[in-house]
Amino acid sequence: MALVYAQISGQEVLRDYKAVVGPGATIAGPAADELRNGSLPDTAVDWLTTNFFKTELELGRCLRLPAEGPCECDLYLTCAKFVTTPEYAPRLRARREVEQTLALDAAQRGWEREVERHRCTSDRIDKLLADLGQPAHPEEEAENTSP
Incomplete structure (x- = not known):
């Protein structure tokens, strides 16, 4: 070895x-x-x-x-073996933004199946962030907690 x-x-x-x-x-x-x-x-x-x-x-x-x-890489977000932690929240948020941008681009091109795919991934990331107790938009969280 x-x-x-x-x-x-x-x-x-x-x-x-x-x-x-x-x-x-x-x-x-x-x-x-x-x-x-x-x-x-x-x-x-x-x-x-x-x-x-x-x-x-x-x-x-x-x-x-x-x-x-x-490889069908997006499947790991819904795989029964997939686990994430709050430390990954910044990466999850960045991926969510990418998915939303791709959904908008696909919508402009009339690619409905791609819109659905990217929105499903974005929705799954929203759920992961919620399950982690992490805001989807940290700047909004900061505004809500400021005195």
């Missing part, structure tokens, strides 16, 4: 890699058992080792291999 780690560039990527695929990592998902018991094919380990930096999502990682088809 040391040879696998040695091929990864950057200490930060190495740390993240070990946290996901290293011994004792807390992980869930279809490939979790394969990672834990070392039965992941060498080609998959090679791909993950070489391309681990590409697996990062906005709030986590996607270990889907190219042979498994395209």
Whole structure:
């Protein structure tokens, strides 16, 4: 395994890699058992080792291999295994703004399915922020609490 780690560039990527695929990592998902018991094919380990930096999502990682088809990254927001914390609120708010901007652009182009998709993601982020007890707009919260 040391040879696998040695091929990864950057200490930060190495740390993240070990946290996901290293011994004792807390992980869930279809490939979790394969990672834990070392039965992941060498080609998959090679791909993950070489391309681990590409697996990062906005709030986590996607270990889907190219042979498994395209990643559906937005699904992690509704995945039963997805967890977030108040520390991610700024990223959630930024993503919400992007989704709202994309919905407006799609509406101007008449792409109703894209409007629906972006609004659903924005609504899901609103729910996550509410569940975290975080305001969707922190500047409004500051105005409401000022003397």
